[in-house]
Amino acid sequence: MSNNKVNLYDLTNSLGVGILIVDKYCNVTFSNDEALKILGLEEKDSSKNLSNVLSNFKVESFLKSNKEHETHRLIFNDKDIIVVKKAITNKDSTGGAYIIFQKLDVYKEFIRQFDDEIEASSLLKTVMEATNDAIVYVNSEGYIEMLSKPYADFLGVDKEKTIGKHVSKVIENTRMDIVIKTGKSEIAQVQEIKGKKMIATRIPVFVNQKVVGAVGKVLFRDVDELNSLYMEINKIEKELNLYKDEFKKANKAKYALDSIISESKSMEDLKKLTRRVAKTNSNVLILGESGTGKELFAHAIHNNSRRIDAPFIKVNCGAIPNELLESELFGYEEGAFTGAKKGGKIGKFKAADGGTIFLDEIGDLPMNMQVKLLRVLQDKEIEKIGSNVSEKIDVRVIAATNKDLEKMVSEGMFRLDLYYRLNVVSIKIPPLRNRKDDIPILARHLVDKISKVENIKVDKISDSTLEYLKKYDWPGNVRELENILERAINFLDEETIIKPECLPTKITGAMRKKEIKSLKSILDDVEKQAIIDSLIISNGNKTIAANILEISRTSLYEKLSKYGIEGQ
Numbered sequence: 389m390s391n392n393k394v395n396l397y398d399l400t401n402s403l404g405v406g407i408l409i410v411d412k413y414c415n416v417t418f419s420n421d422e423a424l425k426i427l428g429l430e431e432k433d434s435s436k437n438l439s440n441v442l443s444n445f446k447v448e449s450f451l452k453s454n455k456e457h458e459t460h461r462l463i464f465n466d467k468d469i470i471v472v473k474k475a476i477t478n479k480d481s482t483g484g485a486y487i488i489f490q491k492l493d494v495y496k497e498f499i500r501q502f503d504d505e506i507e508a509s510s511l512l513k514t515v516m517e518a519t520n521d522a523i524v525y526v527n528s529e530g531y532i533e534m535l536s537k538p539y540a541d542f543l544g545v546d547k548e549k550t551i552g553k554h555v556s557k558v559i560e561n562t563r564m565d566i567v568i569k570t571g572k573s574e575i576a577q578v579q580e581i582k583g584k585k586m587i588a589t590r591i592p593v594f595v596n597q598k599v600v601g602a603v604g605k606v607l608f609r610d611v612d613e614l615n616s617l618y619m620e621i622n623k624i625e626k627e628l629n630l631y632k633d634e635f636k637k638a639n640k641a642k643y644a645l646d647s648i649i650s651e652s653k654s655m656e657d658l659k660k661l662t663r664r665v666a667k668t669n670s671n672v673l674i675l676g677e678s679g680t681g682k683e684l685f686a687h688a689i690h691n692n693s694r695r696i697d698a699p700f701i702k703v704n705c706g707a708i709p710n711e712l713l714e715s716e717l718f719g720y721e722e723g724a725f726t727g728a729k730k731g732g733k734i735g736k737f738k739a740a741d742g743g744t745i746f747l748d749e750i751g752d753l754p755m756n757m758q759v760k761l762l763r764v765l766q767d768k769e770i771e772k773i774g775s776n777v778s779e780k781i782d783v784r785v786i787a788a789t790n791k792d793l794e795k796m797v798s799e800g801m802f803r804l805d806l807y808y809r810l811n812v813v814s815i816k817i818p819p820l821r822n823r824k825d826d827i828p829i830l831a832r833h834l835v836d837k838i839s840k841v842e843n844i845k846v847d848k849i850s851d852s853t854l855e856y857l858k859k860y861d862w863p864g865n866v867r868e869l870e871n872i873l874e875r876a877i878n879f880l881d882e883e884t885i886i887k888p889e890c891l892p893t894k895i896t897g898a899m900r901k902k903e904i905k906s907l908k909s910i911l912d913d914v915e916k917q918a919i920i921d922s923l924i925i926s927n928g929n930k931t932i933a934a935n936i937l938e939i940s941r942t943s944l945y946e947k948l949s950k951y952g953i954e955g956q
């Protein structure tokens with residue numbers, strides 16, 4: 389091989405194209421490595437295979453055709469190949485042809501990249517045109533390739549005329565050329581342009597780890613604008629904190645265990661149990677007749693738990709109409725249904741996240757909601773109405789009812805699985821009639837509480853009043869006691885002592901009758917009844933009646949007139 393041929397060989401290989409040279413008899417006089425590589429041929433069989441290639445490439449017919457060149461596309465060894473044949477026609481040559489070929493994939497990839505670039509650049513152009521921000525894009529040498537209209541307007545330059553100019557000639561105090569050199573972003577830096585302090589961000593653009601340009605963006609037109617924005621944000625933040633505080637205050641458990649006034653052993657034991665239970669994370673079911681203090685216990689559990697600083701949210705399941713219950717508990721997305729509020733609504737469970745939810749009157753929860761509540765307790769996640777995304781929540785559930793839940797379960801009115809989930813720990817508050825020891829201390833506590841609210845001076849509750857209170861059965865429990873005492877306090881005139889007269893007759897009436905009766909009047913009552921009975925038996929015959937009573941007729945007449953019994 390001559391030196392020239394060696395050069396031609398290296399050169400053609402480095403071009404990445406296959407080259408064959410044939411003489412006028414269609415003998416291969418030259419082939420490069422790329423040719424074999426592209427055609428997928430082994431070097432050792434090259435001469436045999438090349439004749440196969442020449443016939444596929446239709447070289448012989450090309451030589452005979454006297455055409456100067458010919459291009460066609462063909463499939464060889466499953467490869468999509470483009471072939472260019474060129475006749476060797478210079479006058480000192482003996483003829484033949486150059487056959488130059490390449491795999492089409494290379495071009496396809498090239499075209500794809502080209503298309504991508506066109507697409508990216510038109511996308512960038514569209515973004516630049518649509519933006520309200522001041523944006524500039526410079527190439528790797530710092531020449532402007534794109535400038536947004538707002539930026540051009542602010543600079544007072546013609547947008548089109550800036551393209552191709554060096555950024556330092558168009559933008560005052562620019563550092564875009566520095567960012568290109570350092571390859572380091574500069575975020576939110578002050579840049580003075582036309583006497584205004586602007587906040588600029590400059591970001592280098594990398595392709596294959598090489599800086600190919602940089603984007604600059606002015607975040608705010610002027611620092612003053614930023615300051616007023618900052619003040620606005622500050623104001624909103626303060627307002628938000630205020631609302632957060634209000635929310636916290638409104639959704640705070642008000643009562644501690646000390647607020648539960650009692651002296652009876654049963655209640656003291658219950659308070660001890662409550663203190664222990666509060667420390668755990670278990671769901672609690674509070675049972676007891678109406679007015680026994682179930683809500684007080686729920687507050688106390690929250691306030692003695694680790695959740696004390698998180699919200700305590702109360703929901704009265706019996707007071708919310710069925711159709712609203714789901715949105716109250718779980719919230720809804722904006723547009724979830726007609727009439728849904730803009731921005732949607734947060735449900736009580738979400739509001740209680742991290743804290744406690746108190747589901748009062750749980751026995752009134754309709755069946756469909758029982759199923760949904762069970763799912764929340766099992767999965768510890770909620771799904772807003774109109775959303776298909778569920779959200780994890782961490783809420784402790786305290787439920788309460790004055791209904792007999794076990795009976796409801798046996799009657800199919802309450803789900804057994806939900807009952808088990810809620811009843812991990814149960815607190816059963818005894819009715820007031822079963823702990824009458826609590827009445828004096830409770831009465832004094834309630835009188836203090838009410839007199840403060842009503843601003844009425846009360847010195848004490850008389851002993852006889854306390855006796856009456858202890859003898860009554862209190863079907864409405866502590867709430868009824870509170871109401872009776874409030875009424876009594878409002879009865880006080882100049883007095884400062886609550887006496888029996890201040891109590892309603894349902895409490896004093898029956899007892900007073902019994903107590904003021906003397907032995908004589910009791911005997912009179914019995915005597916009168918015996919006379920009536922004897923007259924009934926004797927069918928009104930006074931002689932027989934006197935005989936039954938073993939008294940004289942005269943005596944009977946006297947007693948009839950004494951008791952006003954007539955005409956029997």
Ligand SMILES: Nc1ncnc2c1ncn2[C@@H]1O[C@H](COP(=O)(O)OP(=O)(O)OP(=O)(O)O)[C@@H](O)[C@H]1O
Nearest residue numbers: 647648649677678679680681682683684790866867
């Ligand atoms: N042990 C107590 N000490 C002080 N106040 C009490 C006590 N028990 C109940 N009360 C008061 O009695 C009233 C009724 O209590 P609470 O609302 O907690 O009862 P409840 O069992 O939840 O009633 P309901 O079943 O009707 O919802 C409240 O004003 C509460 O402060």
